[in-house]
Amino acid sequence: MTKILISIVGPTAIGKTALSIKLAQHFNTEIISADSRQFFKEMTVGTAVPSTEELNTTKHHFIQHISIKDNYSVGDFERDAISKIESIHKNNDIAIMVGGSGLYVKAVTKGLDHFPDVDKHIRTELNKRLINEGIETLQKQLKSLDFKAYQSIAIDNPQRIIRALEVCIGSGQPYSSFLTKTEKTRPFKVVTIGLSAVRSIIYDRINQRVDIMVNEGLIEEAKELLPNKHLNALNTVGYKELFNYFEGEWTLDFAISEIKKNTRRFAKRQLTWFKKDETIQWFDYTTDINNIINYLEKQS
Structure with missing residues (x-):
């Protein structure tokens, strides 16, 4: 069977x-x-x-x-x-x-989906910003760098935002461009x-x-x-x-x-x-x- x-x-x-x-x-x-x-x-x-x-x-x-x-x-x-x-x-x-x-x-x-490897320090810095500046600042940055991802992911989930941002920053390309389906x-x-x-x-x-x-x-x-x-x-x-x-x-x-x-x-x-x-x-x-x-x- x-x-x-x-x-x-x-x-x-x-x-x-x-x-x-x-x-x-x-x-x-x-x-x-x-x-x-x-x-x-x-x-x-x-x-x-x-x-x-x-x-x-x-x-x-x-x-x-x-x-x-x-x-x-x-x-x-x-x-x-x-x-x-x-x-x-x-x-x-x-x-x-x-x-x-x-x-x-x-x-x-x-x-x-497969995403490129990025510098781990990027995530560290984003986590610091989350603590010091709040999630709204990260949301605005993602909206600027990758509006498609901003519309599709759970934007009140800090882990999702940080993951998308670190790919955007580390690769120089939108996070959404790696979603091959x-x-x-x-x-x-x-x-x-x-x-x-x-x-x-x-x-x-x-x-x-x-x-x-x-x-x-x-x-x-x-x-x-x-x-x-x-x-x-x-x-x-x-x-x-x-x-x-x-x-x-x-x-x-x-x-x-x-x-x-x-x-x-x-x-x-x-x-x-x-x-x-x-x-x-x-x-x-x-x-x-x-x-x-x-x-x-x-x-x-």
Whole structure:
């Protein structure tokens, strides 16, 4: 039989984890996480890491496997995930990958574009500027150097901006000029399914999830991580807003409202990214699991 990777995508809080576990149990296989925020062992509540009960139902990979202090790139994940998928395929024709980090999903399913090597000092200087001048200055520079990249990448993500800028500066060419869209050949067939809902439902689910996170200890978790706020891993929704609260810049209520707002914006960007992929088969989040299984079994 053909070896298959089932990739489950969609906006945050839509139910991807629950679906992946049901499918893994049905196909008796293992799950690879492509949610880059869930890689870090110090971040649990704010990244919606699967519960201990969920993790015990089936074997998961790339959940809290590194530290916020580790350097771990999307290229590292591509290499490690492909190796793990091939290992799973030795005993099972099907592996499952789940996550809403579009670039990490693409790295595994289609491969990354090739970028030139650039002087590492450029990134060091850009990180210093991020701390000293703020993200807006870097956003303006990217807009000037590569308007196409400025329009297409997540411009509120400092790692994405710095990556694009270092290529622009180091190569003297636009970052976007290296986006060849050439897909790599994989030793397995990729079947991608997406979960979605009308926007009002997605936003309601996000707001409810944030409230649950707060009740489950998000504020306490963020407070413990405050000394590490300078790390890229923590410049992310759910933590950076609370850091502003701890430092007296915002009230707690306002910080929580900003978490909800920024998470909703993140979900909108996720949908924009995934909707560009015409190979994705979309299902409403309420779809009966048997209908999804029937679709998947016809793809083998």
